[in-house]
Amino acid sequence: MNNRNYKREEIQGLVFSNLFAFSVIGITRALSLHPGVFIYAEFVIIPFVMGIICSWFWKNLELKGARVTALSVLNCTVAILLSAIFLGEGVICLIIVSPLIFGFVITGTFVGRAMFKRDNRNLNISVLSLLLFLFVADSLSKHHYESKVSDVIVINAPAEEVWKHVVAFERIKEKNKFWLFKVGMPSPVAATVDGYYEGAGRKCIFSNGYIFDEKIVQYKPLENLTFDIVKQPRDPEIMGHIDILRGQFLLKDNRNGTTTLTGNSWYRLYVFPLWYYDIWAESITRHVHLRVMDHIKSLSEKR
Amino acid sequence: MFAFTVKWLGFLKVIPGLPLFFDALLKFSMFIIKPKMLEWLDEIESEVGSWEGVTLSLHKYGGVQFNYKGKEIGHLHGNGLLDVLFSRKMKAELLAEKRVQNHHVFKNSGWVSFYLKSDEDVQYALYLLKLSFLLQKNSLS
Incomplete structure (x- = not known):
């Protein structure tokens, strides 16, 4: 990450994406939609949206790919540490889940970067609506x-x-x-x-x-x-x-x-x-x- | 790892988003084992992106794609693999220089593959993209 300082928008991206992730997980837990089960939406869609949220905060910073990757890795690390604290996950679980989290957060960040560069509001709303639909559909589906x-x-x-x-x-x-x-x-x-x-x-x-x-x-x-x-x-x-x-x-x-x-x-x-x-x-x-x-x-x- | 995935799991590339996920994992692995690579990718991306008429987009099989007036001139994967499109004649000339290889999948096409391994390779990658860009520009003018 070199020695450079973090910009306010960079920190905001990290904070708000994690806040989003843990709020959504907290809400689905509170609603008991799938008690005791961790679903596709939580390991794929939430990390992906976390990346998009970061990109939105970083859209005016003109960040290079290397910086975006480094910040995404930091974002994942924060999310994984918070999972250990709030969800009580153990080290082995976190090792197993890491490739999914890293992969989808980085993917989401680069997709978000491309989305916000293009700045096509219809496209952005369509992508986010599709993700929301997938999330709701998966949350309401039976998992056995x-x-x-x-x-x-x-x-x-x-x-x-x-x-x-x-x-x-x-x-x-x-x-x-x-x-x-x-x-x-x-x-x-x-x-x-x-x-x-x-x-x-x-x-x-x-x-x-x-x-x-x-x-x-x-x-x-x-x-x-x-x-x-x-x-x-x-x-x-x-x-x-x-x-x-x-x-x-x-x-x-x-x-x-x-x-x-x-x-x-x-x-x-x-x-x-x-x-x-x-x-x-x-x-x-x-x-x-x-x-x-x-x-x-x-x-x-x-x- | 990349070659294994392309050879044995390549059929999965039709699943929307999966190649982008794979490319993200490549970037992550580069961040861990060869962070310099990410700087080389940035250098190429910003240089090529500054050429008149060139736009950047996400490549459907992962990585960044370089387009001239909507037509692809090449793309760069997260592990430093550059694929550039030429005519078959030009490809034969480049292969004779022994720095590029047949495309890692479409061996009999005009595509060539070039792996970034050092700082010097960045210049050669830019040379290849410039060549393809100029050919495309001339053919469209």
Whole structure:
């Protein structure tokens, strides 16, 4: 940002765009339009309009592109810090959301810059009306999304051996390889059970002490362990934005001393747009699977 | 990253606004890893924008577009990739100089691509745009 001072209009752009964003989010929360869910409008349209608002304040400053980009980055950083304070979001959530916020604020700023340079009032009103329509339509739409992630590995051990480590397993000591786990996202470390039968309680313990309470709903030794998640922690780091609904391990004896282990998880997402967040949800769920499945593999092949 | 996106996700460019979003991410990445690039983009933008009859607009696939009397002469993406339109004959001559490449997507067209990598490249980028501008100007006069 060099050492130059900020002009009054530059500061106004930053202040009013953030004021707009948090007021709109506050109003939608107060109206309980989509409780507990963060929608497309909040991650795409609000940042985009924040950029346009900045451009409006900066329209007479003749700012160069480099300065506009730098101010936009500052604007995003302020918005993200305010999200941490007022919305209680955790660091991992903010890392995940950042590309969307940075991308759409910068896009909005450059689009706004072009709009106000052209100074076509009809065009400007049309653009803003379209954004308002999209915002209202998205806010009033139903947001419900559930999906499933599957992973398959082959273990060099018979099903009898693998099954011993599927229902419950001792503590995982291997180092995490997934970058989000390395930066502090909780990863699974152990599983315990109350009993080996349908209806028994199971607990999946995470690295930060979180416990997912589960109930075994299908118990077919050497074949199928399915459990529903009956209670899961709520915290700012991801867990409030995704619910794991059900987990499943399927074993297939390959009749050659090896076993194919399939891990399935069903989850519900509370953050939209899906084209962005589902990529993260799949990746995170997959790495949770693989952490457990690799551990089962290593325990089974140790015999 | 840019080449990967253009090659494998290029079909998404028809979604309104998505190329602009991608270009914004390019600018953001330049701000982090090569802030000098943003100054080069500004230098080119203000120089070309000062030429008589040249107007600037947002390019439909992201970046800034340079037009002469409503006709595009070239565009500059947020990562310093300059695409300029020439006749095929002129393109062959420029390719012989070995500083430009075939267009990163439309290889068999008159378009050439040039990547800004250093301060000196700004002058060559301006030379390319000036050449295209003059050709366009002559053809329209």
